[in-house]
Amino acid sequence: MASSRSADLPDLTGRTYVVTGANSGIGFEAARKLAVAGGHVVLAVRDLSRGEEAATRIEGSTEVRELDLADLASVRRFAETWDGDITALVNNAGIMMVAQGRTADGFERQFGTNHLGHFALTNLLLPAITDRVVTVSSGLHNGPQLDFDDLDSERKYNPTRAYQRSKLANLLFTRELQARLASSGSGVVAHACHPGYSATNLQSHHANPVMNKLMWVGNKVLATSAEFGSRPTVHAVLADLPPDSYIGPSGFQGMRGEPGPNKRSPAARDDAAARRLWEVSQERTGVAFPL
Template identity: 45%
Template sequence: MTGWTASQLPDLTGKTVLITGGGRGLGLVTARELGRAGARVVLAVRDVSGARSVDFDVRRLDVADLDAVRDFAGSWSGALDVLINNAGVMDIPASRTAQGLDVQTATNYFGPYVLTNLLLPHLTDRVVTVTSQLHRTGKVSLDDLDWRSRRYSRMGAYEASKLAVVQFSLELQRRLEAAGSPVRSVLAHPGIARTALAAHSRSNVINRLRFLTNDAEQGARPILYAATQDVPGNAYVGPGGFGGLKGYPALGRPSKAGRDTAAAAALWAATATLTDAGQRVGWTTAASRIRPSR
C-alpha cells in the first residue's frame, strides 16, 4: 500500500491559507500544492522581491519583528481557514531584533505566538506550526527565554525554540477547547529536509546523513497533511519512517517535555509577559470572537 502524497489533497476551492516564510523551500512547495488544490494562498515573506516570481498573494512580513507582526495582523480582513507558521531560521549567530529580542527565538517562536493570537478572530479551521525532531533535545529556560543571562548557543537556541512551539501548540489547543472553539492547533515536522534552512548549519548534518534526509517535496508532505486532513487537535505529524526522519506522513508523539501541560502553561504566561502579548493580544477577547467553522 502506498502512503499519502500531495496528489491526494482534497478540493480546497474557497479556502484561504496564510503561510509564513513561503518564498522558498518547504513553504513554497506547500504553497504550490495548496494552490494547485484550489486554495487561495497568501505568502507572508521577509523578502518580497525574492518571491515575486510566484503566482500568489505575496505580502511582506518579518515574523521576528513583533511590531511588523502586529501591523500585519491588524491589516488582515476576512476569514482565514488555515494559518501555517512555517518561517524559521536555524543555527544562526546571536543577534537582536528591533525590539531587542533574540532573532532566532523571535523568528521561530515569539513571532508565531503573537501572530497566531492576533489572527484568532479570523481563523475558522486550524493553526499548523512547523517544529523539528530536534525539539527532543531542547531545553526551555522560563527565566531566560531570550538568551540574555546564559551564554548563547546557536543550536541550543534553535532546539529550545522548537520545543517552545511544541508546548505552545499544546497550550493553544487547551485554550481553544476551553473556549469551545472549533479551531484546532496542530504540529508538523519535515524530518531532516535538504533546504536552505539547514544547509548552512555548522553541524553539517545534511551532508553526513544525506541518505536519511528528505528533499523539499518530501519534507512538505507532513505540513500538507497536517493542514488538510482530519487530524485531532495538537496532532504531531511527521515522516512515519525510522526516527521520524523519512517516510510518508504519519501521526507521531512529541517528547515528554513537549507533552508537559504545566510547563506549557508556564511558558505561555512567560511569553505573554516578555512579548507584551498579555495586554496587546487579550486572549479572552480573541477566543470569544473566533468565527465558527464553515
C-alpha cells in the first residue's frame, strides 16, 4: 500500500468493514476512506441520528447500526443481528478523561467503554471476521500499569489515569488476542494503532471544564486534523504487517509523519498482564474467545 491517503488506497470492492464510533473524528475519516475505496462500511454508533447524518457525508456503500459499547446488552444485540463476513473490525470508539461514571453493567466508564465493550464485541464477532481486528489505542497508554485490584478506580478516580489504563488495556487486549488467534490456527490477525494528537470531539468531555478550555487551545495550536489521525488506522487495516503491530505517525514523538511501527510501553508488552486482563475481561463480560 503506497500510503493511507484516500487517493492511494487499493480497490476494496467486496470487502466489509465495521468501524465503531464512525460518526465522528478519526473513525469517521477512516470509514470515509474505506468507503471511497469501494469497501462496504458499517458505521457502528451509539446514536443512530448522528450516524445517519455522518453517512450522508460519505461517498460509497455504508450502513448505520446501533452499538452502545457502554452497555453489554447493546453489544450482544449488535452481534446477534450480524450476518455475513467482516473483513476487518475497527475498534475505534472511545471516551477520554470524562467525569467518574459507570456503564450500564457497572464498570468504570472509560475502562468499560474503551476496553470491555470492545473486548465483548470482538469475541462475539470473531467467527465472522476474515482478515483482522484493529484497535485504536493512544500514545497516552504510556505511564501507568493496570491496577488489577481496582480496575474500576473505586479507591481513587483520576480521569487521566483511567483513560491511560483503558488505552493500555487496548494494547494488552491486542497482544493476547493475537496470541490466541495464532494458537487456534486462525489466519486472522490483531493490530493496534494510534493517531498521534488530532483535533476531534474527544477533547471536549473532560471531567474538569478548565481542561476542556486548555484542550480547545491545544487543538488549535498543536493538533493535527482527524484526517491525518485516521492514516495510522487505515494503514493498520490495509497494510501487510507483522501480527500485533502497533502503528502510529512515525515522525516527531509519534505525532507527525507517515504511519509506521511505533514503540509501546514496557507495561504494554507484559504477556502475563495481557493474559490476566483477558481472564478478568472474560469473567466480567461473560464473553469468551470463540475459536
